[in-house]
Amino acid sequence: TMPLPRRTGQIPEANWTLGLREMTEPWKGAVGCFGVAVFFAMTIGIISWQAVEQSPEEWVLRGRAGGMLWERRRGALLLRALPAGRTVAAIAVGGVPATEPPPPRDHCWHDGGTFCYAWEEDAELRLSLEPPPAPGTECYGVHWTPLRPDVVLKDCFSMANISWYGGASIRAQRWPLNGAESLPQPFVSGDLSKNPTGYGPVLERYFLSSTGVTVTVAPDVPLFLSLESDRHFCLETPEGRASVPLHYHLCISPDVAAAHRHVGSQLVGQERALPDTALLRSPVWRYHGPASSAARVKRGLRALARRLKRHRLQEGVLALGEHCTAVLAAVEDLPSEQGKRQQWDPALVEPLQVSITLSPYTSIASPLFLRSLRDGTVESSWLSLQLRGGGCSVPLLTTWKGQLCARLNVSSQAALSWYLARTRRLRQALGASYVAFEGAEGNAFLEQDVQPPAELAGDRYLTALAAALAVLGNATAISAGARSSHLPLWVQMSPLRSDWSHAGLKGVIPSVLHYSLLGYNFLIPEAVGGSLAGDTPGDPELYVRWLQIVTFLPVMAFSTPPWLCCDAWVVNLTRQCIQRHRDFVVPLLLKYSQEWLRLGHPIFRPAWWLSPTDPTAFTVEDEFLIGDEVLVAPITEKGQTWRDIYLPGEGQLWMDTNSARVFDGGTILRNYSASLAEVPVFVK
Secondary structure (H helix, E strand, C coil): CCCCCCCCCCCCCCCHHHHHHHHHHHHHHHHHHHHHHHHHHHHHHHHHHHHHHCCCEEEEEECCCEEEEEECCCCEEEEEECCCCEEEEEEEEECCCCCCCCCCCCCCCCCCCEEEEEECCCEEEEEEEECCCCCCCEEEEEEEEECCCCCCCEEEEECCCCCEEEEECCCCCCCCHHHCCEEEEECCCCCCCCCCCCCCCEEEEEEEECCCEEEECCCCCCCEEEEECCCEEEEECCCCCCCCCEEEEEEECCCHHHHHHHCHHHCCCCCCCCCCHHHHHCCEEECCCCCCCHHHHHHHHHHHHHHHHHCCCCCCEEECCHHHHHHHHHHHCCCHHHHHHHCCCHHHHCCCEEEEEECCEEECCCHHHHHHHHHCCHHHHECEEECCCCCCEEECCEEECCEEEEEECCCCHHHHHHHHHHHHHHHHHCCCCEEEECCCCCCHHHHCCCCCCHHHCCCHHHHHHHHHHHHHCCCEEECCECCCCCCCCEEECCCCCCCCCCCCHHHHHHHHHHHHHCCCCCEECCCCCCCCCCCCCCCHHHHHHHHHHHCCCCCCEECCCHHHHCCHHHHHHHHHHHHHHHHHHHHHHHHHHHHHHHHCCCCEECHHHCCCCCHHHHHCCCCEEECCCEEECCCCCCCCCEEEEEECCCCCEEEECCCCCEEECCEEEEEEECCCCCCCEEEC
């Protein structure tokens, strides 16, 4: 078949509109794909431009010594020192969409010292420059306000390359806090024997970093704290409470020592007073003998006094526990003739003095509580719960030493007056030189998940009780502290385990540094050898190493006498340590107590106090300074007779008191020898 010839110059016969529609259908997909490609290309270009052109950090508030920036990548506030530009604190924010960066617009643009920004329907942030406490220090206020009732605010302070100190005492104390671990819980003092994972009896709303930053939280801010080992610690608001704000202050100083001098030493802001310094020269011997009756207690005390005299240890204080105090006190309530025959005479143990122990608790079976029931004074005398519907109230019962008890109502002036009068009467009747108070820590309402009244929120119970006990005079000891370091009270440290762990011997120096940093210099340390693992330490080496540390602390306390645990040479060593404490340590403590009165500086100081910019000093937890002139570096490892010793203070000289050898400061002595009978001590 031959192909038909095609006509040229002629338009083929076809419906032109229909042909166009049929020809353009395939092209529609191509055009659509091209549009999508252009859209993605533009999007990628914009993102790339933002990544290149927009800084990942944005200044939001700037002062002279530093400023605050917003880091977009992780949603964090950065505190940066100027002019060096060094980041000294990184704060990851929680409870708000942190990935949304604050825009350049500032709601407080009219005020150059303030930055404001609101995350819509979540929270509002307000940063402000605050008046500095001293030249060279700059402070910022951080104010978070929730905009919805269910928002929980949470700010986490990074521990990356930063050491943190202060805050709360814990069961296995660490120095710095970086090695500690704790779930979120109320930032309230507590009894570690009741709750080993909680916070201990001495705390302040104050945190100090090795970069010279301080964090302080006002006492009226409801606060939870969590610690995540070597990552961060977090301040957060409690869940289940509507619209609780989170406010705190940040201050930046040239170094860690300057930061504490300018901010931490002025925490309480009130005139400081000393407790009875006569106790410095008096070792404390705790009585653990027979206690079933007043007669047996008296015989046991006389026997202990005779034994101490036989070993030439007859000076000091015999400390009675709460049970023995109650047994002797019961005799005072007997009819006069019967009571006179059984009354305690402190002359029986002279020249030893006597200390008694009380607490704000009373058993519900005690005559005190039953009398208040009979007289209708339960609500005014003891902490009580208001029943729903109003009108009636019931005592808030809790446990104390295994018994169901009521707790003194410190918000009642009548109850406090009665309690103090009873204490004075007992002290006089028993001839006690000192009175110790246990059980001051903790919030009984929070322990039972009950919202406390405003006047007893947080640690206000402890603060009120401490202020009341200070009225008794400066021969008073208390088991806890919160905003009370200025009062003339001795503070009894928490019991420790009779072992070599951080819950035992290794925790002594970190605890001392923690207490002293927070202003509680006049502490009665845990008894030599520890008291939580049994009646006797059972390890002579542990006993000796513990004794060597306590020699350089304010009071030498013993739960187990040396003759019950060890050979005769340990008894002789105990005598020598007591004498060294009186001759060498007490004059130092009296000297630096005057500095504490004037300036608020700690008496027991960490290595960084003299080397505030040396990273090696930030993590030294097994040495401490007495003032600026004595360094104590005990052995805290079982079986060792050597250790590495960091000597702080570059350009200074230190002399070993054992060998008279002199060494340069700012150096580390490797494998320094110290026999079981020696403790390395250096004087500047």
